[in-house]
Amino acid sequence: MGTNDYICGSMEFGLYRELVGVARPLFGAEEWSRLKALLREGIANGAYQIDAHGVPTLERCIRTGIVIVEKTGLKKASLLTALFDPMVQQGLIAPEQFKEQFGEDAAGLIQGMCRVKELYSRHDSIADENFRKLLVSFAEDVRVIICLIADRYVLMRMLANTDDTDYRLHVTEEARLLYIPMAHRLGLYAIKSEMEDMVVKYEHRDIYDDIARQLNETKRSREAYIQSFIGPVKAKLEEAGLRFTIKGRTKSISSIWNKMKAQNTTLDHIYDLFAIRIILDSPADKEKAQCWQVYSIVTDMYQPNPKRLRDWLSVPKSNGYESLHITVNGPENRWVEIQIRTRRMDDIAERGLAAHWSYKGIKSEGAADSVMAGIREILEHNTSPDELRKDFALDMYQEEIFVFTPNGEVRQLPKGATVLDFAFSIHSKLGLTCVGARVGGRNVRISHKLQSGDTVEVLSSSTQTPKQDWLNIAVTSRARMRIRQGLNEIRNREAQAGKELLQRRFKNRKIDISESDMSRLIVRMGFKGQTPFFHALMEDEITVDDVLRVYEEMHAQAGQEVHSAQDFDIEKTFAETEKKVAQENDVLVIGDNLTGIDFKMAGCCHPIYGDDVTGFVSINGGIRIHRSGCPNLLRMSERYPYRIVKARWSGKSGSQYSITLNVVGQDDIGIVSNISSIINKEPDTLLRSISIDSNGGLFQGRLTVLVSDLSSLDRLVKKLKQIKGVREVERIN
Numbered sequence: 001m002g003t004n005d006y007i008c009g010s011m012e013f014g015l016y017r018e019l020v021g022v023a024r025p026l027f028g029a030e031e032w033s034r035l036k037a038l039l040r041e042g043i044a045n046g047a048y049q050i051d052a053h054g055v056p057t058l059e060r061c062i063r064t065g066i067v068i069v070e071k072t073g074l075k076k077a078s079l080l081t082a083l084f085d086p087m088v089q090q091g092l093i094a095p096e097q098f099k100e101q102f103g104e105d106a107a108g109l110i111q112g113m114c115r116v117k118e119l120y121s122r123h124d125s126i127a128d129e130n131f132r133k134l135l136v137s138f139a140e141d142v143r144v145i146i147c148l149i150a151d152r153y154v155l156m157r158m159l160a161n162t163d164d165t166d167y168r169l170h171v172t173e174e175a176r177l178l179y180i181p182m183a184h185r186l187g188l189y190a191i192k193s194e195m196e197d198m199v200v201k202y203e204h205r206d207i208y209d210d211i212a213r214q215l216n217e218t219k220r221s222r223e224a225y226i227q228s229f230i231g232p233v234k235a236k237l238e239e240a241g242l243r244f245t246i247k248g249r250t251k252s253i254s255s256i257w258n259k260m261k262a263q264n265t266t267l268d269h270i271y272d273l274f275a276i277r278i279i280l281d282s283p284a285d286k287e288k289a290q291c292w293q294v295y296s297i298v299t300d301m302y303q304p305n306p307k308r309l310r311d312w313l314s315v316p317k318s319n320g321y322e323s324l325h326i327t328v329n330g331p332e333n334r335w336v337e338i339q340i341r342t343r344r345m346d347d348i349a350e351r352g353l354a355a356h357w358s359y360k361g362i363k364s365e366g367a368a369d370s371v372m373a374g375i376r377e378i379l380e381h382n383t384s385p386d387e388l389r390k391d392f393a394l395d396m397y398q399e400e401i402f403v404f405t406p407n408g409e410v411r412q413l414p415k416g417a418t419v420l421d422f423a424f425s426i427h428s429k430l431g432l433t434c435v436g437a438r439v440g441g442r443n444v445r446i447s448h449k450l451q452s453g454d455t456v457e458v459l460s461s462s463t464q465t466p467k468q469d470w471l472n473i474a475v476t477s478r479a480r481m482r483i484r485q486g487l488n489e490i491r492n493r494e495a496q497a498g499k500e501l502l503q504r505r506f507k508n509r510k511i512d513i514s515e516s517d518m519s520r521l522i523v524r525m526g527f528k529g530q531t532p533f534f535h536a537l538m539e540d541e542i543t544v545d546d547v548l549r550v551y552e553e554m555h556a557q558a559g560q561e562v563h564s565a566q567d568f569d570i571e572k573t574f575a576e577t578e579k580k581v582a583q584e585n586d587v588l589v590i591g592d593n594l595t596g597i598d599f600k601m602a603g604c605c606h607p608i609y610g611d612d613v614t615g616f617v618s619i620n621g622g623i624r625i626h627r628s629g630c631p632n633l634l635r636m637s638e639r640y641p642y643r644i645v646k647a648r649w650s651g652k653s654g655s656q657y658s659i660t661l662n663v664v665g666q667d668d669i670g671i672v673s674n675i676s677s678i679i680n681k682e683p684d685t686l687l688r689s690i691s692i693d694s695n696g697g698l699f700q701g702r703l704t705v706l707v708s709d710l711s712s713l714d715r716l717v718k719k720l721k722q723i724k725g726v727r728e729v730e731r732i733n
Helices: 003-008 013-026 029-044 057-072 076-089 095-102 104-122 129-139 142-161 165-186 189-203 205-217 219-239 253-263 284-301 343-350 356-360 367-380 385-391 394-398 419-426 428-432 468-472 477-508 515-524 530-538 544-556 570-577 631-639 671-681 710-721
Strands: 244-250 274-280 324-329 335-342 400-404 410-414 434-439 442-444 456-460 588-590 599-601 613-617 623-627 644-649 657-666 686-695 698-707 726-731
Touching: 013 057, 013 076, 029 076, 029 095, 057 076, 057 142, 057 189, 076 095, 076 104, 076 142, 095 104, 104 142, 142 165, 142 189, 165 189, 189 205, 189 253, 205 219, 205 253, 219 244, 219 274, 219 284, 274 284, 274 343, 284 324, 284 335, 284 343, 284 671, 284 686, 335 343, 410 419, 419 428, 419 434, 419 456, 419 477, 428 434, 428 477, 468 477, 477 530, 477 544, 515 530, 515 544, 515 631, 613 631, 623 631, 623 644, 657 671, 657 710, 671 686, 671 698, 671 710, 698 710, 710 726
Parallel strands: 274 335, 599 623
Antiparallel strands: 244 274, 324 335, 400 410, 434 442, 434 456, 588 644, 613 623, 613 644, 657 698, 657 726, 686 698
16 A cells, blocks of 8 residues: 555545645655655554544644645644654654754754643643743744644634533633634734634534524625625726725624624624725835725715724834725615725735734734734745744743733733833833732732733822833833833923023013023033923022023123134035035025035925925035924024025925825814825825824824925815815924
8 A cells, every 4th residue: 555545544535635735845755755654654653543532633733734834824844843743742753853854943843842742731721820931931933832823723623523512612711811812913813713713603602603693694685785885996996097806704703793792782783794805906116005095986985984094004003914994884874894905915914914903902012013023024925944943042032021911911021021111011101100010919019020921900190200210120122212201201391391480580680581692501501402401400400590690600701602604614515515416407506506515304394395495504514404484493593694505496396205284173074085085186195194083073183295395285285274174284394
């Protein structure tokens, strides 16, 4: 009997054929022969018997291997681990022999699986704190975790018809508590979604069957509605010359049940049972523009709900998810969710490389994001085993801990992270008001160092403010950055109070001090800027009397320092910069018809082609171009009038300039779509991002747009102001 016949005799032929179809392209002829021979040896030696719960081990291993390749993007080493783990576990092949036959990468991976299985043998329940704490450390390689998730997914599917209901419920509970959250973390959407459905099926069979029955009964009418909705949209998109695929999908049973529970209603009152997905075949440089073009087309056809706009194109989710989600009022007054994305975005999401769970409201920030972003990148680009080992080496996991929120969400933090780091990983406001936490049922300070497996409940107070010594407590970059921002905000508020105090005292003495004199006074007293100076005044490090005394001394000195044009040789500056080759179509002419000058647009006022502009010679000899009314330019012109140079636009605008607009108006349905529609219809104008907040019947939005010149901007602003409900449109940079 040949090897193929022997293996087929131990399982159904269709399953073996599926394995060959998935696995054969991954192996050379010699390796494939070794794989079949080893599999035959394992079968002959009883490594693949039916287990104590009636599950055929061989079928389980093969199905797990197929899932690993098809649903996670992992390849040869992970497939080998799934197939031959039972043989290594039973000592039928030593890791050294496995290494000789299939290489170091596969051997290392299967040893990681052995360590995890050993961990399982020592802990009866995944609820055991030590199990949760040690799992990732024992696995060493993230691919072991993925293999575990795939194995549990397959096992749950195989237990659908088992008579051992206690074992099925035990497996389901482990999936709900551990494997589904880990699939969330890794963005394995397809696996996660089906596992959630199976949890409902096994733990709440009557609910599952009832929802499935109702969905089946309404399937025909639902599909008809989807087609009636898609038809007109498809025609409009084709008319616009776009290349795309459009399809509808019914949401998972678990998702529907969660909506029923959250809304405390029945299935017939859940209207968004399906979503429409528009997938564009866009070139890389036109992805965002075409997505917004589709948005404009759809919202011209159907009234959108602005509160349900989700823009993850301008700023992708922290886990890399990119898409534009809108909800519109379709035929028969039914709300329909539409997801707009490109082929690349959809491929990432469908293959588990974007964490779909994140946009359902579960936060994922800090160190966990950097780890998961690396996982997504590795899987997406099919990196080599050597790169996998490099990116997910043992020492990286030794430097990480895994802690839990009271709701069971996992947070990954660096080893040595404190309660304060954990609070900032949840939300900046929570971190800034943190006063401590409850860990393991006891109160701890913000400086308490967390351990893997801890469940942390953050305690906060509205009167708490960040302290300087918090920078010595926090270890994550996110927390330290937020603390510095909080401290700076406090310093700025105190500095403003100090400035107002000093201005009152000067006014009482009838002293009218100019900004330039104030700047010289601040420098004379040994401060590098206004904020530290005024802050020191409020902290009583210096007194108002000290400031007045120095001011009087400064003016009493006959040799008072006076800046002159000789301090800065502007002619030398121009001589050096004119060495650059002048361009025929320079967009700017500086000074007396000078071209070819090295200049940059100032970041404080963002001038665009057509603005009235002025140049300022910087210390390094380059020219900074400011809008003529820029407050910074006005202050600098008072102090350094000799460094101001004329500037004017010339030629034609060959660039697009980023401008941010603040829009305020009535919070009416359709206002967002009207705004975006106007922008997208303007020539040489591109909407880059839109952010809308609603409060008390009003909305305030920030729009970032690309325009070619001032006239384009003025035309856009005029049209936006004509939109019904818009009260104010203001350029804010």
